[in-house]
Amino acid sequence: RALKMEAAISLVGSQGIISVTEILVASAVFCLISLVIRSFRQQLPQELKRLPGPRGYPLIGNVLELGSNPHLTLTRMSQEYGDVMQIRIGTRPVLVLSGLDTLKQALVKQAEDFMGRPDLYSFRFIADGQSMTFSTDSGEVWRARRKLAQSALKTFSVSPSPNSSSTCLLEEHVSKEADYLVKKFLQLMEEKKRFDPYQYVVVSVANVICAMCFGKRYDHDDQELLSMVNLNNEFGDVAASGNPADFIPVLQYLPSRAMKIFKDLNKRFDTFVQKIVKEHYSSFDKDHIRDITDSLIEHCEEKKVDESASVQLSDEKIVTLVNDLFGAGFDTVTTALSWSLMYLVTYPEIQKKIHEELDRIIGRERRPRLSDRLTLPYTEAFILEMFRHSSFLPFTIPHCTTKPTALNGYFIPKDLCVFVNQWQVNHDEKLWKDPSTFSPERFLTIDGMEVNRAESEKVMTFGLGKRRCIGENIGKWEIFLFLTTLLQQLEFSIRDGEKADITPQYGLTMKHKRCEHFQIQQRFEVKSSE
Numbered sequence: 001r002a003l004k005m006e007a008a009i010s011l012v013g014s015q016g017i018i019s020v021t022e023i024l025v026a027s028a029v030f031c032l033i034s035l036v037i038r039s040f041r042q043q044l045p046q047e048l049k050r051l052p053g054p055r056g057y058p059l060i061g062n063v064l065e066l067g068s069n070p071h072l073t074l075t076r077m078s079q080e081y082g083d084v085m086q087i088r089i090g091t092r093p094v095l096v097l098s099g100l101d102t103l104k105q106a107l108v109k110q111a112e113d114f115m116g117r118p119d120l121y122s123f124r125f126i127a128d129g130q131s132m133t134f135s136t137d138s139g140e141v142w143r144a145r146r147k148l149a150q151s152a153l154k155t156f157s158v159s160p161s162p163n164s165s166s167t168c169l170l171e172e173h174v175s176k177e178a179d180y181l182v183k184k185f186l187q188l189m190e191e192k193k194r195f196d197p198y199q200y201v202v203v204s205v206a207n208v209i210c211a212m213c214f215g216k217r218y219d220h221d222d223q224e225l226l227s228m229v230n231l232n233n234e235f236g237d238v239a240a241s242g243n244p245a246d247f248i249p250v251l252q253y254l255p256s257r258a259m260k261i262f263k264d265l266n267k268r269f270d271t272f273v274q275k276i277v278k279e280h281y282s283s284f285d286k287d288h289i290r291d292i293t294d295s296l297i298e299h300c301e302e303k304k305v306d307e308s309a310s311v312q313l314s315d316e317k318i319v320t321l322v323n324d325l326f327g328a329g330f331d332t333v334t335t336a337l338s339w340s341l342m343y344l345v346t347y348p349e350i351q352k353k354i355h356e357e358l359d360r361i362i363g364r365e366r367r368p369r370l371s372d373r374l375t376l377p378y379t380e381a382f383i384l385e386m387f388r389h390s391s392f393l394p395f396t397i398p399h400c401t402t403k404p405t406a407l408n409g410y411f412i413p414k415d416l417c418v419f420v421n422q423w424q425v426n427h428d429e430k431l432w433k434d435p436s437t438f439s440p441e442r443f444l445t446i447d448g449m450e451v452n453r454a455e456s457e458k459v460m461t462f463g464l465g466k467r468r469c470i471g472e473n474i475g476k477w478e479i480f481l482f483l484t485t486l487l488q489q490l491e492f493s494i495r496d497g498e499k500a501d502i503t504p505q506y507g508l509t510m511k512h513k514r515c516e517h518f519q520i521q522q523r524f525e526v527k528s529s530e
């Protein structure tokens, strides 16, 4: 009888008949899930608030709102929701941090809580998942690797140069490459009357890091090197904060051209480095350490006899550090120089002021040196303004929380992916007057004689705290010496009727559109410093 009753009051749905029992069971399951979710939500410590943020759609979250310029969208959202907010990409929550004080609080004062890296799909293809920079490790092994990379980098940059009059190895390498660039640009101007400086700058910058890492330099038409370094941001498009495939797993199974290029590029990069490492192993001589690769191999040998080391790193974890250094060392510095050239041709009056400063302080008899940096405040202010205005690293590499924590009164769970919005800080109206105006003067003291240190420290380019870039000083020295060597002898302009487009294209490092209309004029010739 009961069965008959049930049949009588059953409903007819599109999939067939749904019984009252099924409806009751479904309702019970729904209530149970709601209760479980609520009980999780109630675990919030009483004195802490829930993270604010935009609502988002089911399954896709806020991915559509992010659009093609996530740094701009998230800056706008931070004005509504504050310096600490949560968005969702797909179903995955992401913490977005803005505001200089909040960044300092999270990355410096609470450094341990925010120093992790998230497990992102695309990062698994970088250095076969062994990268110190992109892999999820942030414990003792990461700490030991970072220390080792820092020490090797230091030895092969600031050590005195044995075979030249340069004050250190870095100065020797950059001077040589910058001299080459001057000649190359003059030759291109002679032959073609206009050129795109990017592909020449990238090889020169790559040669500096190659000299430090591998003790070798490449020709400007070396196809193997060019195919890896002369990119239109194929790496940065995928490794950028907010790449949907990193957050929405189903996208990882759909064919993607960008992802295929990214994987190929990483493979080619690893093969390139592995080949050089192999050559180093076969010619290794512990009494003659030639470069960073040799010094890492030496460390592998030494650790085998040093039983007392607190962390035992595998040989692979040591030697792959050269991938991190080589990878981080060319794209960032090339992008910075390339933006500098774009600003110089966009603002010729600023270029003129740099020329005047160089003529006054260095003159025409000798080449610039690293030690000139403190005496060229306008040039230094220009570089700072290039960093600030372009904010070409709009976000740091994504971070991740290592434990449950609190920030600005909000509860923050463990393993939450964190985007650090450097662009927002560099364009924050509370910190900068007319942030969209390009003005090196904002970094000078009132008498124009020095860089205002308090202002310069507000610029966010290299991250902060435990994950702060380890190549910051080297990068800044390189940019300074490349630029001053080029500008001492050359004046850059754009062909009449053309305009440099300085709209950034979003990525891990934001690039501008390539410009083929550069022209130069030789100001004078300086005799070789050698």
Ligand code: HEM
Pocket: 132, 133, 134, 146, 149, 153, 209, 324, 325, 326, 328, 329, 330, 332, 333, 336, 393, 395, 396, 397, 398, 461, 462, 463, 464, 466, 467, 468, 469, 470, 471, 472, 474, 475, 476
């Ligand atoms: C203008 C040049 C450069 C800029 C703007 C830059 C910027 C950055 C930024 C924003 C980060 C991420 C920080 C974070 O996640 O919080 C980073 C990390 C890193 N940078 Fe740089 N960088 C530059 C040059 C270099 C150079 C020349 C090297 C080495 C040769 C280098 C090596 C690294 C490494 C190894 C990391 C990873 C650190 C870690 O995860 O612990 N960078 N850099």
